Amino acid sequence: MTTFASSLKKEIARVARKELRDEISSLRKGSATYRSEIAELKRKLKSLESQVKALSRSTPQAEPARKTPSLNEAPRGKPGRKVIFGAAEFLALRQHLGFTQAQMGKLVGTSSVSIYKWENGQVTPRAAQLQKILAIRKIGKREALARIQA
Known part of the structure; x- marks a missing residue:
């Protein structure tokens, strides 16, 4: 009986591997596709970031906004001047x-x-x-x- 049990066990393992092989292969293909898509997206992101960086260097900087007066600054002699609370x-x-x-x-x-x-x-x-x-x-x-x- 032991030879029958061991051969049955081996056959079950072989059939299980065969069934799983088909399912695992489809998962592997999907995983490989996702990895390649992720890599492509990373490359696109890197190129877009470099373009943004290049454009920010090439555009002239806007004038800095005028500083609004705060509590530490006195109004400069102009009555009715709006003082912003800080x-x-x-x-x-x-x-x-x-x-x-x-x-x-x-x-x-x-x-x-x-x-x-x-x-x-x-x-x-x-x-x-x-x-x-x-x-x-x-x-x-x-x-x-x-x-x-x-």
Whole structure:
């Protein structure tokens, strides 16, 4: 019986290999096709990137955009000039003065939540508060502290 069992086992393995060979060959063909398509796409991408790089070198650079005034810059004597609020500059101003958000809110005349939202860029201050912020920028630490205590 052992020779019968071993020959049956060998025959089953041979038939299984034969069946799998057909299916695996179609998978191998598909895999090879995909690899060649991927390689072609990579070549195209590389050539397009080099074209973009060459075009960016050949085109003249545009003039840099004019810098908009921020809280660190005073308006240049032109009344009615629009001043753009900068959240990072406002945070730097508060840290320079050494104030908490509550103290800065008291100095500007608003709540500490408003100061928090201004610093995080969630909200921009209204024109009235913006004028107060511009005025605060011109004073020193001692005068600002005196205004809070008064």
